[in-house]
Amino acid sequence: MTTSRPVINDPYNAFCQDSDAFLPGEPGGPLEGLTFAAKDIFDVAGHVTGGGNPDWKATHQPASRNAWVVQTLVDAGAAMVGKTITDELTRGIFGENVHYGTPVNPRAPGRVPGGSSSGSASAVAGGLVDFALGSDTGGSVRVPSSFCGLYGLRPTHGLIPLDGILLQAPSYDTIGWFARDIETFARVAEVLFAVKDLDRTRHTRVIIARDAFELAEPAVAEALLPLVRQVGDLCGEAATEVLSPQSLAEWSGHQQVLQSREAWDSVKDWIDTVNPRFSFEVSDRYVTAREITDAQVDAAQAGRDAIVRRMDEVFEGGPTVVCLPSTVSPAPPLGQRVSERHTLRLRNSALTSVAGNTGRPQLSIPAAEVDGLPIGLSLLGNRGSDLALIALAREFVLSRDGAG
Amino acid sequence: MTTSRPVINDPYNAFCQDSDAFLPGEPGGPLEGLTFAAKDIFDVAGHVTGGGNPDWKATHQPASRNAWVVQTLVDAGAAMVGKTITDELTRGIFGENVHYGTPVNPRAPGRVPGGSSSGSASAVAGGLVDFALGSDTGGSVRVPSSFCGLYGLRPTHGLIPLDGILLQAPSYDTIGWFARDIETFARVAEVLFAVKDLDRTRHTRVIIARDAFELAEPAVAEALLPLVRQVGDLCGEAATEVLSPQSLAEWSGHQQVLQSREAWDSVKDWIDTVNPRFSFEVSDRYVTAREITDAQVDAAQAGRDAIVRRMDEVFEGGPTVVCLPSTVSPAPPLGQRVSERHTLRLRNSALTSVAGNTGRPQLSIPAAEVDGLPIGLSLLGNRGSDLALIALAREFVLSRDGAG
Numbered sequence: 092m093t094t095s096r097p098v099i100n101d102p103y104n105a106f107c108q109d110s111d112a113f114l115p116g117e118p119g120g121p122l123e124g125l126t127f128a129a130k131d132i133f134d135v136a137g138h139v140t141g142g143g144n145p146d147w148k149a150t151h152q153p154a155s156r157n158a159w160v161v162q163t164l165v166d167a168g169a170a171m172v173g174k175t176i177t178d179e180l181t182r183g184i185f186g187e188n189v190h191y192g193t194p195v196n197p198r199a200p201g202r203v204p205g206g207s208s209s210g211s212a213s214a215v216a217g218g219l220v221d222f223a224l225g226s227d228t229g230g231s232v233r234v235p236s237s238f239c240g241l242y243g244l245r246p247t248h249g250l251i252p253l254d255g256i257l258l259q260a261p262s263y264d265t266i267g268w269f270a271r272d273i274e275t276f277a278r279v280a281e282v283l284f285a286v287k288d289l290d291r292t293r294h295t296r297v298i299i300a301r302d303a304f305e306l307a308e309p310a311v312a313e314a315l316l317p318l319v320r321q322v323g324d325l326c327g328e329a330a331t332e333v334l335s336p337q338s339l340a341e342w343s344g345h346q347q348v349l350q351s352r353e354a355w356d357s358v359k360d361w362i363d364t365v366n367p368r369f370s371f372e373v374s375d376r377y378v379t380a381r382e383i384t385d386a387q388v389d390a391a392q393a394g395r396d397a398i399v400r401r402m403d404e405v406f407e408g409g410p411t412v413v414c415l416p417s418t419v420s421p422a423p424p425l426g427q428r429v430s431e432r433h434t435l436r437l438r439n440s441a442l443t444s445v446a447g448n449t450g451r452p453q454l455s456i457p458a459a460e461v462d463g464l465p466i467g468l469s470l471l472g473n474r475g476s477d478l479a480l481i482a483l484a485r486e487f488v489l490s491r492d493g494a495g
Numbered sequence: 496m497t498t499s500r501p502v503i504n505d506p507y508n509a510f511c512q513d514s515d516a517f518l519p520g521e522p523g524g525p526l527e528g529l530t531f532a533a534k535d536i537f538d539v540a541g542h543v544t545g546g547g548n549p550d551w552k553a554t555h556q557p558a559s560r561n562a563w564v565v566q567t568l569v570d571a572g573a574a575m576v577g578k579t580i581t582d583e584l585t586r587g588i589f590g591e592n593v594h595y596g597t598p599v600n601p602r603a604p605g606r607v608p609g610g611s612s613s614g615s616a617s618a619v620a621g622g623l624v625d626f627a628l629g630s631d632t633g634g635s636v637r638v639p640s641s642f643c644g645l646y647g648l649r650p651t652h653g654l655i656p657l658d659g660i661l662l663q664a665p666s667y668d669t670i671g672w673f674a675r676d677i678e679t680f681a682r683v684a685e686v687l688f689a690v691k692d693l694d695r696t697r698h699t700r701v702i703i704a705r706d707a708f709e710l711a712e713p714a715v716a717e718a719l720l721p722l723v724r725q726v727g728d729l730c731g732e733a734a735t736e737v738l739s740p741q742s743l744a745e746w747s748g749h750q751q752v753l754q755s756r757e758a759w760d761s762v763k764d765w766i767d768t769v770n771p772r773f774s775f776e777v778s779d780r781y782v783t784a785r786e787i788t789d790a791q792v793d794a795a796q797a798g799r800d801a802i803v804r805r806m807d808e809v810f811e812g813g814p815t816v817v818c819l820p821s822t823v824s825p826a827p828p829l830g831q832r833v834s835e836r837h838t839l840r841l842r843n844s845a846l847t848s849v850a851g852n853t854g855r856p857q858l859s860i861p862a863a864e865v866d867g868l869p870i871g872l873s874l875l876g877n878r879g880s881d882l883a884l885i886a887l888a889r890e891f892v893l894s895r896d897g898a899g
Contacts, residue, residue, distance in 0.1 A: 146593075189550075189772050363832045366774050368593050371766050374778030428767045 097126075099173055103195035105213035107131050107174040109148075112138040114161065120168025122282060125275065127268075128214045128223040130207075131174040132181060133158040134255035142257045143177040143207070145190050146367035158255030160224060160266055160283065167282040172220060175210025179373045180358065181226055181259045183207050184234045184436055184443075185423070189370040193425060198240045199464045202422035205235030208269070212239040215269040222270040222279055228259045229350055230443035232267035233469065236455035237417035240465030241269045242276040242484070245443075247474045248450030251283055260353035263346065263447050273485045280481050289478045296411045297322055297329040300471075302339050303415035306441050311416050314459040315468050318491070319414040322470070325486055326412065334405060334413070335398075339441040342398050346444040347437075348391035351380035372429050398448045406473050412483060415442060417455040417467030445471060452477045456484050501530075503577055507599035509618035511535050511578040513552075516542040518565065524572025526686060529679065531672075532618045532627040534611075535578040536585060537562040538659035546661045547581040547611070549594050550771035562659030564628060564670055564687065571686040576624060579614025583777045584762065585630055585663045587611050588638045588840055588847075589827070593774040597829060602644045603868045606826035609639030612673070616643040619673040626674040626683055632663045633754055634847035636671035637873065640859035641821035644869030645673045646680040646888070651878045652854030655687055664757035667750065667851050677889045684885050693882045698816040701726055701733040702809060704875075706743050707819035710845050715820050718863040719872050722895070723818040726874070729890055730816065738809060738817070739802075743845040746802050750848040751841075752795035755784035776833050802852045810877050816887060819846055821859040821871030849875060856881045860888050 096113035099106060106128065112135040116123060131141045134154035141148035157165070165171055176191050178184075186209030187193045194213035196204040204213045208225025212235030215223045225232045227245040236243025244267045251266050258264040268283075270276035299319050304312045323329025335342050355377060361367075362377065369377070405413065419438045427435070446453040451471055458468035472480045500517035503510060510532065516539040520527060535545045538558035545552035561569070569575055580595050582588075590613030591597045598617035600608040608617045612629025616639030619627045629636045631649040640647025648671045655670050662668040672687075674680035703723050708716045727733025739746050759781060765771075766781065773781070809817065823842045831839070850857040855875055862872035876884045 187770075189770060362775050363834050366591075366593060366776050366833050368772050369775055369778065370770050371773055371778050371781065372770050374773065374775050375782050377775065378779050378782040429770050430767050 097172060099219060101219065103197055103213045103217045103219065104192050105175050105194045105210040105217065105219060107141060107176055107191070110138055110141065110174040112171070112174050114157065114165045114171040116168040116170040117166050118168065120166065122164060122278060123168035125169040125221040126172045127164060127169050128173050128175045128211055128220045129161055129171055130177045130211045130225050132177055132226055132257040133161050133224055135161060135171065135174070140257050142180050143188055143191065144179045144367060144369065146365055147180065150361070150365050154255065156255060159252040163282060164279070175214055175223060178207035178209060179369055181207040181228060181231055182354070182373050182376055184230045184439060185432055186235065187425065196239055196422055199238065199422045202424055202464070203238065205238035205422060207231040208235050212236065212241060212269050215241055215271060221275055222268050224266060224268050226256065226258060226264065226266045228263045229346065229440060229447060232269065233417050233443055233453060233455045233467070234439060236269060237467030238422035238465065240457040241271060242273055242457065243267055243269045243455045244477065245446055245453045246477050247452045250287060250475070250477065259357060260350040262353060263350050273488050277481050277485060280478060284478055290475050291479050291482065292410045294326045294410045294412045294472070294479060294483050295328060296409045297326045298405060298411060298413045299329060299331040300334045300413050300415040301331050302333045302335055303442055303445070306339060306438060307416040307419045310461045311420060311466050314461050314466060315416055318458050318468055321491060322412070322414055322483070322487055325483065325490060332405060334402070334445060336401065339445065342448060343437065343440040343444040345391040345394035345398065346440065346447050348383055348387050349395060351376065352383050352388050355380035372432070395448050402445065402449045402451070410476070410479070411473065412480065413471040415445070415469050415471060417469040418442065421461050421464030421466050450474060452480055454480045454484055456487065501576060503623060505623065507601055507617045507621045507623065508596050509579050509598045509614040509621065509623060511545060511580055511595070514542055514545065514578040516575070516578050518561070518569045518575040520572040520574040521570050522572065524570065526568060526682060527572030529573040529625040530576045531568060531573050532577050532579045532615055532624045533565055533575055534581045534615045534629050536581055536630055536661040537565050537628055539565060539575065539578070544661050546584050547592055547595065548583045548771060548773065550769055551584065554765070554769050558659065560659060563656040567687060568683070579618055579627060582611030582613060583773055584661070585611040585632060585635055586758070586777050586780055588634045588843060589836055590639065591829065600643055600826055603642065603826045606828055606868070607642065609642035609826060611635040612639050616640065616645060616673050619645055619675060625679055626672050628670060628672050630660065630662060630668065630670045632667045633750065633844060633851055636673065637821050637847055637857060637859045637871070638843060640673060641871030642826035642869065644861040645675060646677055646861065647671055647673045647859045648881065649850055649857045650881050651856045654691060654879070654881065663761060664754040666757060667754050677892050681885050681889060684882060688882060694879050695883050695886065696814045698730050698814045698876070698883060698887050699732060700813045700815045701730045702815060702817045703733060703735040704738045704817050704819040705735050706737045706739055707846055710743060710842060711820040711823045714865045715824060715870050718865050718870060719820055722862050722872055725895060726816070726818055726887070726891055729887065729894060736809060738806070738849060740805065743849065746852060747841065747844040747848040749795040749798035749802065750844065750851050752787055752791050753799060755780065756787050756792050759784035776836070799852050806849065806853045806855070814880070814883070815877065816884065817875040819849070819873050819875060821873040822846065825865050825868030825870050854878060856884055858884045858888055860891065
């Protein structure tokens with residue numbers, strides 16, 4: 092066991108240059124020999140959690156203990172080798188941080204890595220670590236998974252303890268992780284879900300979410316739909332359904348309202364006191380959040396309740412997995428205009444909010460490429476079916492790669 | 496004539512540390528021997544005009560020529576010895592710049608200098624230069640004049656050419672200057688207004704703006720009202736009037752709308768392209784500005800037209816000067832909450848918008864102290880009466896100081 096931090100060559104600007112956080116793994120655990128990185132929202136004792144914003148970092152004290160998830164992984168033998176860059180206070184899904192620079196997308200040069208778990212995705216995709224921790228409130232694991240060609244899970248809401256993590260919107264916050272291969276991905280899952288008695292029942296029913304595929308670029312739908320049919324073959328039964336009687340954009344609108352209100356409540360006092368430097372884009376989201384009325388929140392909550400009921404209906408009829416694109420497109424170019432990113436974020440949120448609003452797990456699989464750029468296929472399951480989703484993904488990969 | 500920049504000891508953080516702009520004065524001119532500083536919104540050939548924001552500075556080229564006003568002062572013999580810190584893109588009246596630090600108020604330690612011409616006021620109040628250039632769109636010369644105990648003029652709108660200046664809202668923008676003494680102040684005026692045929696008619700009528708004094712803290716009104724009576728004695732006739740049939744806050748509201756729209760229009764493309772780092776407070780103002788509707792602009796323009804008509808009425812009956820407090824209070828403490836500054840800014844804007852909405856000149860005189868802190872008395876005159884206002888101020892000072 093070594094206690095000195097290994098030197099990491101970081102050609103991708105994935106790691107926080109101003110942190111030397113390092114935790115060796117306990118010998119003998121199931122993850123012994125693996126290295127991982129943690130988005131700079133996870134507490135590591137003795138280090139300030141920076142949250143992707145220099146004023147946040149400057150106005151907070153070092154953490155007194157490790158986040159539960161970090162400690163659990165280290166106890167299981169994995170070595171935490173560094174903190175990674177995040178979008179400011181996790182507000183963003185593209186990964187362009189104006190203070191610390193944008194982590195490189197090793198799979199798509201000249202394009203964003205996705206965010207907000209940008210550095211974690213970059214570090215894994217670039218082979219700097221075996222896996223990495225992120226968080227997902229509105230897509231922050233699923234989007235970079237899709238853009239960087241990785242496995243990434245938004246777990247069932249509430250399943251993994253969030254102690255010691257700088258999060259955003261409690262009723263949407265989850266933590267997740269990235270890996271390049273399904274075997275490593277599954278090993279981490281067994282550790283993080285070890286204390287839970289999760290349902291491992293095999294999925295027997297696939298729903299192809301027509302409205303979700305219609306939101307994606309045609310080339311994305313074209314690339315993913317044959318794979319969805321393979322998933323259907325594995326499960327036995329497949330049907331196409333429209334998830335939202337209104338529109339997925341309207342569903343996403345409810346999350347925008349509720350998540351924004353929660354996000355504003357979580358930092359408004361700090362913002363009022365510190366007057367922090369944010370990118371215009373991030374301030375814009377907070378100002379917009381501040382202006383949301385209680386009546387809008389009530390209406391959105393009623394909308395969210397209806398979404399939960401509708402998705403419960405979709406999941407009736409046996410162990411079901413819903414297939415949808417992880418993102419509407421592959422990674423967009425770096426340096427788009429603020430207004431362009433805003434539009435594209437909302438389009439992607441229409442996909443990610445299905446799991447967000449219902450607390451369901453969603454696993455993004457590096458399934459295909461469009462014009463040489465990775466694109467993720469998502470498996471969305473019932474609450475608590477996280478391990479079953481991962482098992483299905485493994486089965487799919489084995490089958491696709493000809494080993495099945 | 497020397498061309499090397501003199502070393503400036505700057506204990507007040509008034510000057511831009513990242514600029515070495517310097518222009519020696521032409522020998523033999525009426526301002527020979529005087530030194531001045533220019534807010535970092537005035538072009539100096541070969542230097543990037545930074546505007547108080549590092550991303551503005553990083554995305555702009557060096558100026559190709561000097562601003563008209565800078566060139567005019569240098570031609571008249573004054574030496575430009577440095578650029579001074581400004582609120583970001585002149586958006587603010589308190590002078591707290593999160594990127595470059597807050598210039599010290601030499602007259603009120605622990606308190607803000609006022610803004611947005613913060614560094615210029617600080618440099619003059621601290622005796623680092625003889626005078627300094629600022630700009631005034633919504634109070635950015637008058638407020639720091641009041642807080643730092645200086646003479647400061649918002650000139651008649653349109654009187655001084657604005658070529659080569661990074662401004663904000665064309666229908667409100669003016670440039671002005673600060674000095675510690677009325678003699679220096681007047682020398683600069685004679686140079687800057689030399690090409691104009693300004694009305695020097697002596698004021699014969701003083702209006703005490705009751706609604707303006709009612710907005711000020713009681714101690715401010717108490718300190719200033721005896722001095723107003725002295726001004727009245729000098730002019731011959733004095734009367735108390737309520738300026739606004741609605742309220743000065745409503746008048747200010749019209750300026751908030753119109754100025755905000757113009758300010759947003761002037762930078763929206765740059766913001767959308769660059770996604771600059773601003774303090775939350777500054778982004779907040781731009782986001783709020785972006786959301787202003789055309790209908791709100793139309794209503795505010797109608798309101799502004801009515802203000803112009805009402806103030807024309809007030810000025811009927813001979814050469815008139817309106818007396819009002821320059822600010823509602825002395826300089827507030829450093830580090831107030833964003834929400835507190837917002838409220839206090841609006842209260843001050845109710846005073847400053849009278850001149851702003853009508854294009855009239857307003858001269859702030861370092862008239863009194865409240866609890867040892869400077870507070871300015873303002874003389875608001877008719878359009879083109881700038882030199883007459885300065886003459887009245889000189890007469891007032893001579894009379895007050897016992898030399899009259």
